[in-house]
Amino acid sequence: GLFPDEVEERRAEGAERVLASLLAKIRAGGGRLLPGAREVLSELRTRGIPRGIVTNARWTYLEAVLGANDLADLVDPALCEGDRPGAGKGGLAVEILHTWGVSPVEAGFVGDRESDRQAAREAGTRFFGVVGHGPSDELAGADLVIRDLRELLRIEMLPLTSPPLGR
Secondary structure, eight states: OOOTTSOHHHHHHHHHHHHHHHHHHIIIIIOOOOTTHHHHHHHHHHTTOOOOEEESSOHHHHHHHHHHTTOGGGOSOEEEGGGSTTOHHHHHHHHHHHHHTOOGGGOEEEESSHHHHHHHHHHTOEEEEESSSSOGGGGTTOSEEESSGGGGGGOOOOOOSSOOTTO
């Protein structure tokens, strides 16, 4: 989009160079997580609560973020839209819930973008909007808006209507 008059091959080459530069910066510790991210994921693991990631980012980007921040052992699974072309974030969330044997009404989808809210709705789960990276107006329609990830540790996740899958 930055170079609409450039031939596709040159735009793709430019995008790859930008991605490589971004990955190098992240791997060197130049990325920024929302405050409390590691702490919350670690505490949820301690409580035996499953944690996964779905993203529209490329796998190399997700891998760099997880590795640079020592988060890989705190989420399972971590899926990118490229892993299941056409599934979208919502489809990936459904897949994760099914793998875990968890009903959507027992789960919550945490995100900071409109696409995250849409994915939560597609998966039939609640959306917890986090003020942070994205514009706060993209959180309209969230079941709950939080300003600090640590607020997640105080949320009661009780089933709303249906029993858990596979139980």
